[in-house]
Amino acid sequence: MTIWNLGSIxxxxxxxxxxxxAPGETLAATDLTTxxxxxxxxxxxxxxxxxxxxxxxxxxxxxxxxxxxxxxxYGVDNRWIKRLDVPSGxxxxxxxxxxxxxxxxxxxxxxxxxxxxxxxxxxxxxxGDWFLTQNETNLQAEAAALAREMGLKVGYxxxxxxxxxxxxxxxxxxxxxxxxxxxxxxEAATGTAPGALEVNxxxxxxxxxxxxxxxxxxxxxxxxxxxxxxxVDTTGAGDTFTGYVLAGLDRGMPMGQAIGLAMRxxxxxxxxxxxxxxxxxLAEVQAFLQ
Ligand code: ATP
Numbered sequence: 001m002t003i004w005n006l007g008s009i010x011x012x013x014x015x016x017x018x019x020x021x022a023p024g025e026t027l028a029a030t031d032l033t034t035x036x037x038x039x040x041x042x043x044x045x046x047x048x049x050x051x052x053x054x055x056x057x058x059x060x061x062x063x064x065x066x067x068x069x070x071x072x073x074y075g076v077d078n079r080w081i082k083r084l085d086v087p088s089g090x091x092x093x094x095x096x097x098x099x100x101x102x103x104x105x106x107x108x109x110x111x112x113x114x115x116x117x118x119x120x121x122x123x124x125x126x127x128g129d130w131f132l133t134q135n136e137t138n139l140q141a142e143a144a145a146l147a148r149e150m151g152l153k154v155g156y157x158x159x160x161x162x163x164x165x166x167x168x169x170x171x172x173x174x175x176x177x178x179x180x181x182x183x184x185x186x187e188a189a190t191g192t193a194p195g196a197l198e199v200n201x202x203x204x205x206x207x208x209x210x211x212x213x214x215x216x217x218x219x220x221x222x223x224x225x226x227x228x229x230x231x232v233d234t235t236g237a238g239d240t241f242t243g244y245v246l247a248g249l250d251r252g253m254p255m256g257q258a259i260g261l262a263m264r265x266x267x268x269x270x271x272x273x274x275x276x277x278x279x280x281x282l283a284e285v286q287a288f289l290q
Contacts, residue, residue: 001250002129003047004121004152006057006143007040008110008136009067009081011090012275019096029094036070037275038089038110039134039159042236046243046265047132048075049281052250055080057121058137059109064088070276080121086112089136111138118143127151130250132242133169135160141168148172157242158182163189170199175249177203177242195221201255203245205238205266213259224259227267227289236275241266244285264288 016031036045040058047054054075059082060067067088072078089110095101118139125131131147132155133140144154155175158166161182166189170176176199178186183204187193194202195214202214210226244265248258265285272278280288 002053002055002125003246003250004055004057004080004125004129004131004147005040005044005047006113006118006131006133006137006140007043008038008089008107008134009041009056009058009060009064009071010036010038010105010110010136011064011067011088012037012093013090014093014095017094017096019098020094020100020102033274035274035277036067037091037236039136039157039239040110041067041071042239042276042279043132043134043157043243043246044071044076045074045276045279046240047247047250049279050244050247050261050265050285051282052247053077055121055124057113057118057143058082059084059086059113059117061086061088061109064109074276080117082109082113082117084109084112105136107136110136113138115139115142118146122146122150122152125150125152128153130155130246132156132246134158135162135165140165141172144169144172155242155246157238158186159238161185166190170197173199175199175201175203175246177205177238177245179205179238180207195219203259205241207234207237210263211241211259213255215255222256224256224263227263229267229271231270233273233278234270235273236279237266237269239275240269240279243279261285 015029055077087108092104131152154173244262
């Protein structure tokens with residue numbers, strides 16, 4: 001089957017600085033690395049590297065061709081990525097010597113996708129395919145409704161947390177994934193705990209503490225301990241985890257097995273610096289800790 005991911009595509013510009021800027025301060029960075037990022041792109045790369053067929057639905061601006069090329073190299077189908085006359089999404093990330101960071105996110109083309117582009121992509125989908133989305137684009141709820149109407153299973157990573165988007169998308173999904181902070185925000189906004197949501201499967205990722213799966217059809221909760229590693233950079237761990245879970249489900253794995261695979265991918269990811277470009281492939285994940 002195919003996974004259809006409506007998601008952001010960003011250039012991550014990472015500046016190494018001595019300390020995080022104070023108001024009014026000008027500071028010379030000591031290093032700059034630019035890589036592919038954005039929750040959407042990260043998840044598409046994770047799905048592709050896990051061996052799934054993945055069509056990315058999104059947009060870049062005139063200067064975003066390299067990001068599309070990068071996604072294509074990783075095996076993501078780029079036919080539904082629009083080139084718009086709006087600047088590409090990007091993140092200006094400063095990382096201080098003590099590891100503290102600050103991020104300015106410019107959504108740009110990610111929030112300018114026309115609904116026709118989503119309709120055109122999903123016209124190619126088949127019943128039983130997965131549709132996935134996050135909160136860094138526009139039109140999540142419209143797209144999720146369309147996908148559901150067409151018989152697709154709908155997955156949603158409610159990140160970055162945004163109460164309005166979550167309220168609109170929540171009634172339309174089969175699978176929800178969030179980290180611990182987002183789970184608390186969701187509970188505060190809706191008054192409903194993950195185990196009481198009307199969503200079949202909810203996964204809360206807990207960083208170094210692993211993940212918790214709420215099977216809301218049976219009312220059971222299962223904990224999965226993390227694989228102990230020494231983290232170097234946790235950027236993209238959640239996105240890698242999500243892509244691997246969906247890819248596992250897409251190839252017919254039971255949820256517990258898909259989470260086990262994603263747990264290894266997430267642990268391996270935190271041992272490497274970088275976002276999309278650091279996501280491990282299936283062979284690396286399978287070889288990890290064997
Ligand atoms: P990010 O925003 O950095 O992408 P997140 O907050 O969405 O991450 P986390 O809960 O931190 O997501 O991590 C996702 C998964 O990655 C965890 O469930 C776990 O499997 C794995 N992971 C993350 N951090 C660690 C760690 N320190 N050691 C082992 N595994 C980890």
